[in-house]
Amino acid sequence: MKKQHLVSRLELVKLTKQYPGCLANDNISITLMPGEIHALLGENGAGKSTLVKSIYGVVSPDAGAIIWDGKEVDIKSPSIARDLGIGMVFQHFSLFETLTISENIELCLSKTQLHQIGDLATRITELSEEYGLNVNPTRYVHSLSIGERQRVEIMRCLVQSVKLLILDEPTSVLTPQEVAGLFEVLRTLSEEGCSILFISHKLHEVTEICHKATILRGGKVVDTCVPNEETPASIAKMMVGDLAEQDAGYVKREGQERIFEVDNLSLPSKQPFGTALKNIQFDLKAGEILGIAGVAGNGQDELMAVISGEDERNVKNQLSLNGAPIGHLHAGERRKRGMAYVPEERLGRGAVPDMSLSENTLLTHSDGFIKKGLVDWQSIKDYTASIIKKYKIKCHGEFSEAKSLSGGNLQKFIMGREIGQNPSVLICAHPTWGVDVGAALAIHQALLELRDQGAAILLISEDIDELFLLADRMAAVCDGYLSPVVKTDSTNIDQIGQWMAGTFIDTINQSTQGAGA
Numbered sequence: 237m238k239k240q241h242l243v244s245r246l247e248l249v250k251l252t253k254q255y256p257g258c259l260a261n262d263n264i265s266i267t268l269m270p271g272e273i274h275a276l277l278g279e280n281g282a283g284k285s286t287l288v289k290s291i292y293g294v295v296s297p298d299a300g301a302i303i304w305d306g307k308e309v310d311i312k313s314p315s316i317a318r319d320l321g322i323g324m325v326f327q328h329f330s331l332f333e334t335l336t337i338s339e340n341i342e343l344c345l346s347k348t349q350l351h352q353i354g355d356l357a358t359r360i361t362e363l364s365e366e367y368g369l370n371v372n373p374t375r376y377v378h379s380l381s382i383g384e385r386q387r388v389e390i391m392r393c394l395v396q397s398v399k400l401l402i403l404d405e406p407t408s409v410l411t412p413q414e415v416a417g418l419f420e421v422l423r424t425l426s427e428e429g430c431s432i433l434f435i436s437h438k439l440h441e442v443t444e445i446c447h448k449a450t451i452l453r454g455g456k457v458v459d460t461c462v463p464n465e466e467t468p469a470s471i472a473k474m475m476v477g478d479l480a481e482q483d484a485g486y487v488k489r490e491g492q493e494r495i496f497e498v499d500n501l502s503l504p505s506k507q508p509f510g511t512a513l514k515n516i517q518f519d520l521k522a523g524e525i526l527g528i529a530g531v532a533g534n535g536q537d538e539l540m541a542v543i544s545g546e547d548e549r550n551v552k553n554q555l556s557l558n559g560a561p562i563g564h565l566h567a568g569e570r571r572k573r574g575m576a577y578v579p580e581e582r583l584g585r586g587a588v589p590d591m592s593l594s595e596n597t598l599l600t601h602s603d604g605f606i607k608k609g610l611v612d613w614q615s616i617k618d619y620t621a622s623i624i625k626k627y628k629i630k631c632h633g634e635f636s637e638a639k640s641l642s643g644g645n646l647q648k649f650i651m652g653r654e655i656g657q658n659p660s661v662l663i664c665a666h667p668t669w670g671v672d673v674g675a676a677l678a679i680h681q682a683l684l685e686l687r688d689q690g691a692a693i694l695l696i697s698e699d700i701d702e703l704f705l706l707a708d709r710m711a712a713v714c715d716g717y718l719s720p721v722v723k724t725d726s727t728n729i730d731q732i733g734q735w736m737a738g739t740f741i742d743t744i745n746q747s748t749q750g751a752g753a
């Protein structure tokens with residue numbers, strides 16, 4: 237970070253945002269200097285997203301001021317933010333699959349910007365070389381991996397000569413190798429004077445790359461620190477107070493009898509740019525967690541949809557539960573037999589946004605709460621209230637609409653709702669995605685408790701550290717293929733990282749061809 241600048245790049249002065257019944261940002265003041273990489277930390281619902289949305293013109297604050305390069309500004313919309321030089325990379329990318337990289341980037345540029353840039357494809361190629369982004373402007377977005385898509389989003393900000401780049405949990409979708417590449421780009425940008433505001437729950441990354449950190453709690457700034465003078469544990473303490481226990485070194489278990497099996501499953505994707513599943517084969521054992529690593533978009537969604545029954549194609553003999561085929565049964569029937577699911581997409585698949593938490597509970601627990609044909613609302617409310625209490629979910633109550641919860645709080649609710657059914661098989665994707673350290677610890681312990689009671693758990697995640705922490709056996713998916721399944725104790729992050737990049741596929745293809753010859 238260059239130190240000679242005296243004028244701050246961005247100053248937030250007593251920024252305040254009130255939602256009905258919730259003061260999301262309460263008099264927040266933060267200063268960012270040019271070139272500063274600044275982490276915004278806080279437990280779920282602390283107000284981080286609301287704050288960055290105010291800076292990017294998506295949310296309009298009720299009080300306070302935003303000072304940009306020394307002058308007060310009124311950022312009424314993202315286009316005003318972009319004109320000022322503020323770029324944001326959201327957790328969910330907003331790219332059109334059927335357009336090229338260049339066409340996607342062109343869509344968010346004004347006529348004046350396009351005129352200033354000249355030939356856009358040439359500019360993208362130049363910037364790609366300058367920052368080592370490896371972005372080819374003529375490639376179609378549907379052919380890109382998640383890591384490449386993120387680089388397109390960053391490129392979209394770079395072509396607009398961004399002076400402040402906001403990243404919302406940028407590393408949760410990347411392989412370890414891609415995280416290292418991203419950090420290189422961020423360091424170069426910082427050297428050149430671009431400020432970076434970085435929301436993350438991964439504290440070791442914050443200590444590695446950020447110059448300063450601001451910690452929010454209950455909508456207020458409660459602390460600031462210089463991350464490389466702290467440890468992940470000391471920052472966690474600033475965020476959530478003392479953690480009674482630390483997440484470390486859980487005992488690995490050996491599974492008992494085989495409960496669930498996927499046998500030689502091959503299935504074309506139903507989506508135009510989805511991933512076909514190719515000869516997937518694995519089993520889940522009672523009292524064991526099987527972790528599947530992989531960068532999003534490599535068949536995880538398709539696999540999850542087939543197992544849950546959301547994909548209704550008949551794969552009768554390819555899926556079995558307790559020795560009986562279930563691949564022809566609909567989703568509700570599979571739930572009745574003891575299966576539960578936590579899908580990756582929490583709003584829309586995991587919960588219906590406009591329904592209350594109680595109503596969302598009823599959707600996946602219909603059997604338990606319908607008595608003599610009538611819905612037992614009191615029991616549903618009590619059960620929902622118990623999940624809210626157990627997982628310390630920040631909301632107004634069981635009547636809160638799912639969409640009014642912050643991302644991490646909704647994730648906690650969905651996990652709690654599914655674990656609470658005591659399933660014999662739990663299939664879950666990204667169990668702690670966007671969840672703060674304290675809540676992640678609670679979710680980890682609930683998963684391990686369920687495992688120790690004899691459930692078989694499939695954990696699909698992009699968080700490789702979490703998989704190593706929780707899984708007893710591990711594998712990786714790439715391009716719809718599943719790698720060999722190995723005991724977690726007998727592998728390492730490097731090997732799994734390479735499998736995530738597909739190094740095992742040739743061997744699998746050779747052995748299948750060999751078998752067919």
Ligand SMILES: Nc1ncnc2c1ncn2[C@@H]1O[C@H](COP(=O)(O)OP(=O)(O)OP(=O)(O)O)[C@@H](O)[C@H]1O
Pocket residue numbers: 255256258259260278279280281282283284285286287630631639640641642643644645670672
């Ligand atoms: N549209 C809304 N209506 C009502 N309340 C809201 C709305 N959006 C956010 N909130 C509330 O504002 C508070 C702050 O939410 P915000 O999304 O900013 O938290 P966060 O720190 O980003 O959390 P997370 O880490 O879970 O993403 C939460 O209590 C949330 O329930």
